[in-house]
Amino acid sequence: DVKVTQSSRYLVKRTGEKVFLECVQDMDHENMFWYRQDPGLGLRLIYFSYDVKMKEKGDIPEGYSVSREKKERFSLILESASTNQTSMYLCASYAGQRLEKLFFGSGTQLSVL
């Protein structure tokens, strides 16, 4: 089965720090996504990528950027972390075929102090 691995399960950072969240998938999927999950707000799409070096903004891209230098890896970057970015971050990948499904990583719980 597809494996989507997020490098950190828990992360604690200070306000103003640059933060990297890493995600790797092992099934050669072209499409990768970063979601943010907050209580009562469900999942909201931050950024996604359909190919290497390609990125598109999702619904809430402000304060974030992404990098996709290799097909299997999709990084989410917080250039200057703020307390309102404390959240659970979920990475997902998708083969790009019709009627396919998303495969999710286990999530990274980020706390910004």
Add this chain to the structure above:
Amino acid sequence: AQSVTQPDIHITVSEGASLELRCNYSYGATPYLFWYVQSPGQGLQLLLKYFSGDTLVQGIKGFEAEFKRSQSSFNLRKPSVHWSDAAEYFCAVASYTNAGKSTFGDGTTLTVKP
């Protein structure tokens, strides 16, 4: 714009009782619908999905969902809940050509009483 509403934030049921989680969607074309489950500390796992065909869809772990176009609903059901079903449940809608652009509901947290 597509949207998903899960009216119940939190539901509590007794073990062995039946369960129904509600989901209403808004989508301009034929919807591609999903139910995901998230156990504590885990990512989301797909329970079932629906695009066309029989409107009653069977999923994993004994769950099923019924698509009702006239009511724009896709409710999740289970006849007998187990303690291990305690989790958060998300309904989502997408285009069948691009599940990656799914819109998720806010989730329903299920508590199971012994």
